[in-house]
Amino acid sequence: MPRMLLLQRAVTLLALRRAMSSGVQLQVSPQRCLYDETLQLQVSGLSPGQDITLRTELTDEGGQLFSSMGRYRAGGSGELDLSQSPALEGGTFTGIETEGPLWSLETRDPLRRLLKKDVLIPFQLRFSLHREPSGALLASSTQERGFMGEGVTREPVREGRVRATLFLPPGPGPFPGVIEVQGTGGGLLEYKASLLASKGFATLALAYYNFEDLPKQMEDLQLEYFEEAVDYMLQHPKVKGPGIGLLGHSKGGDLVLSMASFLKGITATAVVNGSVANVVTALHYKDITLPPIGYDLRKVTFPVPGVGDIRDIYLNVLEEPNRESLIPVGKADCKFLFIVAGDDRNWDSRFHAQTACKLLEEQGKDKPEVVYYAKAGHYIEPPYFPLCKASMHKAAGFPVTWGGEPKAHSVAQVDSWQKIQAFFHRQLNQQSSANKL
Structure with a gap:
């Protein structure tokens, strides 16, 4: 063993011995917990x-x-x-x-986002x-x-075209079911779904591109793929019917809005900083096509050198011919919850939530629940994840700023996480009770 390494270990051991002899005790509890639990x-x-x-x-x-x-x-x-x-x-x-x-954890890499890819390892x-x-x-x-509560099970799903992971709470069930859809990063991320299963939901983390045999690029999405995932959940013996919930963030937000608008079996949809316009790529369903909303890259600003602010690049979906990209939310027959960040630099989430509310109102549908956090940014995660100030935007192809102030953003994550759970418990358990009457 090199002498320098031996010297470093000796110094560390000496420091630990001095610390132990000082009589100072640092107690952190619990020693093992879920990531969203208090410290x-x-x-x-x-x-x-x-x-x-x-x-x-x-x-x-x-x-x-x-x-x-x-x-x-x-x-x-x-x-x-x-x-x-x-x-x-x-x-x-x-x-x-x-x-x-x-929540104040920081890293030297200004474009690094804290992610959890392997939920089996805390x-x-x-x-x-x-x-x-x-x-x-x-x-x-x-x-x-960690991300999986005691007794939660993880089941890889390879049914038909569906590529996903199902997390089930402990016990015989059935449980209220939720499909969770992430944004433009691609692949299969499971940390939200596993945490939701720990709260009593049968949760499906759904991949839709760049995973196993799914298309490598996000091009021309087929809503029939997402319909297969809905049917899988509705037919699962441990999923409580007659309908399920949807949770989507960013691009996942407009995808769950489209699912709620066109597909059957959806009871509750929660959208976190989503768009009421279809974005990035065309979405097809039967003989219907929603083209992606256009954008103007000349409107990108650079408040920090090399890091763009893209909030204002998208065209107004309420003006022709952009209305072709508008998701027909008024057709949906479910309850909605919109989580909205006032400092979302990806796009104007408040505008999109307000537009969705108007579309539903025009069709005589129930008024959605909208929760607004003035100083939160785009990446509203489960509690205590540090604020992601900027990172590479996969669809844009360059680094962007996401907005938000660390403390206010943390408050939004804690509050919205509770509201999302309460919304799904209320709507999905209520529908089950009504179905028994």
């Missing part, structure tokens, strides 16, 4: 009024380090409790922020407490944050 962190054994730094680290599946820092002053008894102790200026968060170490969070100003280690602890 409980307490420290004891400090000197009254002692200044310390709390560091949090997470390494993603690609080896990228995300970290956050909170500066604190111990209480009169040498204690620290994140639910009561305010973080001081100089860290990545300030004030009383129980989950601040999570994220490992590392917490360490350091003396100020020397930086000496006082105590450390770890926590596992």
Whole structure:
């Protein structure tokens, strides 16, 4: 073993021994939990009024380090409790922020988004407490944050053309069913579906391009493919009928709006920062074609060199001839929930939600529930995912900014996640009760 590596290990062991001998204890609970659960962190054994730094680290599946820092002053008894102790200026968060170490995680790569591709392996969070100003280690602890609750099962689905993964809650069922559709990134992402299954929903994470034998590019989508996925869920013995729910974000948002508008068996549809216009590629269903809405790249601005703001590039879907791309939401026969971010830099999500509401009103349909978060950005994820400020846009072909302020965005993620669950529980369980009458 190289001498330098031996020296580094010796230094680390010495620091750990000193930390253990200091009498300072850092307790993080629970030691294992789901990613969307709250954080409980307490420290004891400090000197009254002692200044310390709390560091949090997470390494993603690609080896990228995300970290956050909170500066604190111990209480009169040498204690620290994140639910009561305010973080001081100089860290990545300030004030009383129980989950601040999570939602303020940052990485040196300005275009990196925290993703979870393998939901069977939890994220490992590392917490360490350091003396100020020397930086000496006082105590450390770890926590596992996973995506599959106890008893949740994961079943790969290869039925007909459908390529997906079904997550089932523990127990005999049947359970309210939801299909979850992601945006333009392609492939099969399961982290939202697995978390929803942990809340009692039979959830299908549905791929629609760039996965196994599906088309590599997102070109000329066929709604019949999505209809097969709906039929699969409706016929599954562990899915409670007579209808299912849909959850879509970004491009997934306009796809679930199209599914709700054209397909049968949909009871509830939740759209997170989606578009009422069909975007990126044509969508076909039987003899109907929705062309993609046009755009004007001259309207791209660059508030940060090399990172575009594309919010205003799409043409107005309410003006001719762009109305050909308008999804006929008024045909839908289900309940709707729209989650809307006021600082969505991908497009004007508020306009799209308002337009959908007008289309439904014109057809005498029930008024949808619209939840607006003024300072949230485009990527509204489950709770405590850090804000993705910018990343590569697969459809645009260059990096774009997504908008949002970290603290306000985090609040939106926590609140919207609860509202989405409540919406599906209310609509999907209510339909089942009504069906028994």
